[in-house]
Amino acid sequence: MEPEPVKRTIAIVVAALLLALALGPSSTCARQSRAGEPPPSKAPDRNNLRAASPAPEQAERLVTAYTLPPTLYEKTQHLERVRLAYFITAPLYGLMVLWLFLRWKLGPKYRDWAEGGSAKLLLQVLVFAPLFVLTLDIFEVPFDVFEHWELRNYGLSVEGWASWTLDWLKGEFVDVILAFIIVAILYAVIRKSPRLWWFWFWLASLPLAVLLIFVQPLVIDPLFHSFEPLGRKDPALTQALERMVERAGQSIPPERMYWMNASEKVNELNAYVTGIGSSKRIVVWDTTITKMTTPEIVAVVGHEMGHYVLNHIPKGLGIYSVGSLIVFYLGYRLIGWLLAWRGGAWGIRGTEDLASLPTLLLILSAFVLILTPVTNLLSRHFEHQADQYSLEVTHGLTPDSGQVAAQSFQLLGEVDLEYPDPSRLAVLLTYDHPPIRDRVRFALTYNPWAHGGHGEFVQ
Numbered sequence: 001m002e003p004e005p006v007k008r009t010i011a012i013v014v015a016a017l018l019l020a021l022a023l024g025p026s027s028t029c030a031r032q033s034r035a036g037e038p039p040p041s042k043a044p045d046r047n048n049l050r051a052a053s054p055a056p057e058q059a060e061r062l063v064t065a066y067t068l069p070p071t072l073y074e075k076t077q078h079l080e081r082v083r084l085a086y087f088i089t090a091p092l093y094g095l096m097v098l099w100l101f102l103r104w105k106l107g108p109k110y111r112d113w114a115e116g117g118s119a120k121l122l123l124q125v126l127v128f129a130p131l132f133v134l135t136l137d138i139f140e141v142p143f144d145v146f147e148h149w150e151l152r153n154y155g156l157s158v159e160g161w162a163s164w165t166l167d168w169l170k171g172e173f174v175d176v177i178l179a180f181i182i183v184a185i186l187y188a189v190i191r192k193s194p195r196l197w198w199f200w201f202w203l204a205s206l207p208l209a210v211l212l213i214f215v216q217p218l219v220i221d222p223l224f225h226s227f228e229p230l231g232r233k234d235p236a237l238t239q240a241l242e243r244m245v246e247r248a249g250q251s252i253p254p255e256r257m258y259w260m261n262a263s264e265k266v267n268e269l270n271a272y273v274t275g276i277g278s279s280k281r282i283v284v285w286d287t288t289i290t291k292m293t294t295p296e297i298v299a300v301v302g303h304e305m306g307h308y309v310l311n312h313i314p315k316g317l318g319i320y321s322v323g324s325l326i327v328f329y330l331g332y333r334l335i336g337w338l339l340a341w342r343g344g345a346w347g348i349r350g351t352e353d354l355a356s357l358p359t360l361l362l363i364l365s366a367f368v369l370i371l372t373p374v375t376n377l378l379s380r381h382f383e384h385q386a387d388q389y390s391l392e393v394t395h396g397l398t399p400d401s402g403q404v405a406a407q408s409f410q411l412l413g414e415v416d417l418e419y420p421d422p423s424r425l426a427v428l429l430t431y432d433h434p435p436i437r438d439r440v441r442f443a444l445t446y447n448p449w450a451h452g453g454h455g456e457f458v459q
């Protein structure tokens with residue numbers, strides 16, 4: 001689903017920076033995957049809409065814990081198993097594809113074509129990078145098709161195959177451009193500085209990451225969805241949100257809040273924070289606005305505001321910069337060892353050879369896979385902070401704000417098909433948000449105001 005701020009930052013950077021390029025079409029495009037974003041929010045007339053939408057009675061019900069009726073429970077349980085299997089097999093499959101790429105010596109073949117065309121590195125990369133990315137992404141197609149087929153099957157996606165295919169092509173287009181830039185920089189520094197390239201490449205990756213995060217909402221996201229200023233789309237909701245922003249003592253200009261046309265592709269609810277500097281913004285999906293009540297939407301946007309105010313994207317970037325330095329250094333040590341061992345058999349002349357790219361990617365992908373529980377843990381921490389922020393900012397503004405937040409989570413869980421009883425393993429491997437069950441419990445029990453105290457983030 002749409003990305004999470006932190007997870008997103010880490011993913012955009014580590015993944016987009018080197019891997020996603022290859023391992024899976026654009027982690028950058030708006031693709032739904034997991035435990036939805038925070039609670040989405042809603043707008044003006046949603047009370048009416050809600051009455052017209054399915055299961056209106058659930059909406060008004062007093063929530064004491066996240067529960068589902070038996071049939072829905074079974075559905076989420078099955079989906080949970082599919083998700084877990086997918087999250088384990090997809091990256092392993094990606095590693096296997098890279099391994100096959102090496103065994104079949106596709107790298108040397110593409111490199112020979114590239115070198116046959118020109119002696120200039122930049123022109124060679126112009127041939128090599130697209131071939132490389134497209135080959136790997138074509139190998140990934142069965143997984144992508146399965147994922148979309150499942151999402152449609154469960155009613156989470158309503159996007160037709162033609163539109164999906166077009167999105168896939170756009171994703172490839174973005175990937176190829178990113179790959180060209182990154183691979184050109186990578187091999188230029190490897191050739192200039194054979195022993196310290198990992199450091200120079202890391203240094204170059206930092207402004208590149210900032211740039212990517214900056215342009216994401218301006219250039220990449222609009223390729224997949226349409227956006228409009230929330231104030232124009234839903235003035236009443238915007239007013240309710242402005243009261244909350246004021247209550248928080250913040251200034252988030254209304255032009256930093258956007259409405260996204262998600263409903264043409266998905267049924268899921270979501271909202272998110274994206275961008276950096278002047279492109280930083282809060283985005284609310286129209287599905288959220290349609291299905292939630294105004295107070296629920298305010299709770300959801302309060303969560304997004306938490307990410308915004310607590311600077312989760314810049315913090316994620318800081319974490320990335322430390323983690324990636326270590327990973328690039330280890331990658332440098334390991335690729336030397338791996339090429340000394342198998343380089344000859346794979347037809348790779350050395351690290352400076354373009355054909356070494358799959359080897360490097362194999363190593364970095366393995367690190368990303370190993371680090372997933374850690375990045376998930378960090379993401380869950382930031383998400384929990386955002387939940388807490390939302391509870392604090394809506395306290396005293398929304399009557400019975402804890403209950404309203406719990407209701408928004410309940411609805412989010414029902415619509416996005418969140419399993420109520422995830423195992424510890426599933427949470428460790430695949431949850432970038434706390435399980436809904438825990439979020440509901442927290443919303444209902446968090447009460448720093450009980451004895452005259454105050455919130456941690458909002459005084």
Ligand SMILES: [Zn+2]
Binds near residue numbers: 037038303383
């Ligand atoms: Zn969040």
